[in-house]
Amino acid sequence: MSANRIWKKLLTVERVEIDQDTGVLVARVRPVARERGRCGVCRRPGRGYDQGRGRRRWRCLDAGTTQVFLEADLPRVACREHGVVTAAVPWARHGEGxxxxxxxxxxxxxxxxxxxxxxxxxxxxxxxxxxxxxxxxxxxxxxxxxxxxxxxxxxxxxx
Ligand SMILES: [Zn+2]
Known part of the structure; x- marks a missing residue:
């Protein structure tokens, strides 16, 4: 399976732009529907809690000499086992940048x-x-x- 097909199964790209302040490439993304609202610890579906601390960025592999980041909203969910935690994202480990x-x-x-x-x-x-x-x-x-x-x-x- 190509990397493009994997990306499409995990996330939707909303926009790609160069951050004028830092010169990095930022892909604004969101998880596909089946990947949203999951507990960041156990990945089981949770109940929406709030918007958390808003948008976050994750460092991705560079595109040539340009640093690349994924940027997405990172809401919190209420998990039956883990309480209120940030939602899982399919492209990164819980709590990692x-x-x-x-x-x-x-x-x-x-x-x-x-x-x-x-x-x-x-x-x-x-x-x-x-x-x-x-x-x-x-x-x-x-x-x-x-x-x-x-x-x-x-x-x-x-x-
Ligand atoms: Zn959980």
Whole structure:
């Protein structure tokens, strides 16, 4: 499955623009209907609670030399098990500021070169690379798919 088809299954792109203040590319998106209103912790459907802290951005893989961010509303939902939490988004882990694709690339690169080199190439902090690697290792040790909900999706991202 191509990356474009995966994106269409997860989100709708509302607009793409260059942020005039920072020069980064911002894709304003929203999750597709079946991905909305889910608990950020367990991903089960929750009841809408409020609009949370408004729009947020997630760092995505660069487009050439331009940094790319996804930007979307991030409401809160009420989950029966976890209470009031920010809603899940299909393109990133709960509470993280990078997309799955960004995390995957950083984690893979960390297996091939130093953390400092990864931080420089990914234009992020050394600490961020360390946190990404720690999450991947923890997920591996608990037997969870460290990249996202679907192994098939994971493989598709890497093509
Ligand atoms: Zn939950």
């Amino acid at each position: 990078h997309t799955h694709a960004f995390d995957q690339q950083a984690a893979w690169m960390a297996t091939e070169c130093s953390k400092s080199a990864v931080a420089q190439l990914m234009r992020t902090s050394w600490r961020t690379v360390g946190a990404i690697v720690e999450r991947f290792v923890a997920d591996r040790d608990t037997g969870r798919d460290p990249t996202c909900r679907s192994r098939r999706r994971t493989l598709a991202w890497s093509r």
